[in-house]
Each structure stands twice: as C-alpha cells, then as structure tokens.
Amino acid sequence: MKLFYSGNSPYARRTRLAARQVANLSGLVIEEVDAAPLGTADHALFQHGPGAKVPGLQTESGAYLCETLVITNYLNGRSGGKLMPGDPAQFEGVLELEGIGSLLMDTLFHCSHEKRRAAGEQSPGVIAKETERANRCYDALENRLGGQAAVLNVGTIAAVASLGYSDWRHAEDDWRGGRPGLATWFDEMMKTRDVAETHPII
Ligand SMILES: N[C@@H](CCC(=O)N[C@@H](CS)C(=O)NCC(=O)O)C(=O)O
Structure with missing residues (x-):
C-alpha cells in the first residue's frame, strides 16, 4: 500500500499515525509517499482521482481512497480493529x-x-465564529483527555493531530491556557516516537 501525504498536513498526519500503528501491530506494509508540493495544475495525484489532496491511500489492488475518515476506517478494518479499544464499553466514547x-x-x-x-x-465574522467553535472543542478535549493515559486509537490520533495543527497555525488560541489536563496528555503523547516524528515542522 502507498499512503500519499505532505509533511505539515494535519489530515495526512492522522492517516500516517494510523498507518504506522497498524504496521506496528499487524505487520501490514504501508509506504509513505511525500506528495508535496500540492496545488499544482498538473499534480501527479490527479492520476488517482478528482481531489488531488492528501491524504490518499492506494491499496494493493490499485483502489485509491481519499478522505481521512475513509482511510482511517479502512486501515482499522485491515488491522482487525486495532485502532479501536478492545473494551466494547469504550468503543462509542472513542468514536x-x-x-x-x-x-x-x-x-x-x-x-x-x-x-x-x-x-x-x-x-x-467567520473567524470569530470558528474561533469560538475551536474553543468549545478544546474544552471538550480537556474534559475527555485530561488525566488519561497516552494511547493511540482513532480518537486520540484525531485529537493530537488537531492540537499540533493549532500549535502551528493558531498559536494565539493558547489551547493549553486553563486546560492543564489536556496539556499534560499532549506532552505524554509527544513522547511516542511516531507522534513526535509527524509533528508539524514549526
Ligand atoms: N476533507 C479532506 C481534507 C484534506 C485536505 O484538505 N488536504 C489538504 C492538505 S492539509 C490538501 O491536500 N490540499 C491541497 C489542495 O487543496 O490542492 C480529508 O479529510 O482528508
């Protein structure tokens, strides 16, 4: 399989973390292919579909999957569900x-x-509305992840990639301010090799 990505894409980062976790746990071989620079009219990704965005996943059969949630869900299936918790009681919370x-x-x-x-x-108006929405999300993550252990599943992958993107593009949000549990959780996640290696280059 080939996973097309660009270095600072938060969407691609989610699928890279999912792919690495799946490879670590199930032995599937997934090659990461750097597709940067994006956005050119003749980009090679147009051979695979209409979007020419990252992430994109080419499977062994030649199918080409786009969209982060589709790819992550596919990788989870291919690993026999290893990106979801084993405990059914935690399943919906992770979703x-x-x-x-x-x-x-x-x-x-x-x-x-x-x-x-x-x-x-x-x-x-758009900036204010989206900033307020982001703040509500940071609060929800503080409530859910504060005091939690650093484990990788589809939920924690989405959270850590979004917060890393916030550090890069929205440092003025100061998501750590007043959210000490989330800040500690993030620091613990960053001790994981794959999380550290895929952090945006700021
Ligand atoms: N909805 C898509 C968003 C992916 C996306 O917007 N990727 C950006 C990079 S972060 C991209 O490929 N942009 C290239 C372009 O717009 O041409 C997903 O969930 O995968």
Whole structure:
C-alpha cells in the first residue's frame, strides 16, 4: 500500500499515525509517499482521482481512497480493529472523540485559510465564529483527555493531530491556557516516537 501525504498536513498526519500503528501491530506494509508540493495544475495525484489532496491511500489492488475518515476506517478494518479499544464499553466514547477531533481540525483548517486571505477579503465574522467553535472543542478535549493515559486509537490520533495543527497555525488560541489536563496528555503523547516524528515542522 502507498499512503500519499505532505509533511505539515494535519489530515495526512492522522492517516500516517494510523498507518504506522497498524504496521506496528499487524505487520501490514504501508509506504509513505511525500506528495508535496500540492496545488499544482498538473499534480501527479490527479492520476488517482478528482481531489488531488492528501491524504490518499492506494491499496494493493490499485483502489485509491481519499478522505481521512475513509482511510482511517479502512486501515482499522485491515488491522482487525486495532485502532479501536478492545473494551466494547469504550468503543462509542472513542468514536465521539474522533468526531470532536475531526470537527476541531475542520474548524482550524477553515479558520486558518480565512486568516491568510488578503486583509480586505477576510471575514471577521467567520473567524470569530470558528474561533469560538475551536474553543468549545478544546474544552471538550480537556474534559475527555485530561488525566488519561497516552494511547493511540482513532480518537486520540484525531485529537493530537488537531492540537499540533493549532500549535502551528493558531498559536494565539493558547489551547493549553486553563486546560492543564489536556496539556499534560499532549506532552505524554509527544513522547511516542511516531507522534513526535509527524509533528508539524514549526
Ligand atoms: N476533507 C479532506 C481534507 C484534506 C485536505 O484538505 N488536504 C489538504 C492538505 S492539509 C490538501 O491536500 N490540499 C491541497 C489542495 O487543496 O490542492 C480529508 O479529510 O482528508
């Protein structure tokens, strides 16, 4: 299998962490292919589908999967469910966490693009709305992850990648402020080799 990524993409980071965890636990071989720079009109990713975005996963049969949630779900299936907790009582909580992490990532990504528009084209209303949404997500993550152990599953992967992206693109959010449990959890996650290796280069 080949996983197409770019170094600082938070979406691709989620699938890279999922792929590495699956490879570590099940022995599947997944080659990471750096597809940067993105956004060119003749990019090689157009051979695989209409999006030309990362992440993208080419399977052994030649199928080409796009979208982070689709790829992560596929990798979890291929590993026999190793990206989900073994305890059924924790299953839905991890999906809730994955949803909040995904929501936060989309919110931060949208807001980051808005902030990088030319001054006259920015919408202060959109930035304020998305910043408030991000703050609610940070609070939800503090409630769920504060005091928790550093384990990798689809939920914690989405959370750690979103917070890492916030450090890079939205340092002014100061998500650690007033959220000491989440800050400690993040620091523990960063001690995991794959999490540290895939952190955005800031
Ligand atoms: N909804 C997609 C978002 C992926 C995405 O936006 N990727 C960005 C990089 S972070 C990209 O490939 N951008 C290239 C482009 O817009 O041409 C997912 O969940 O995978």
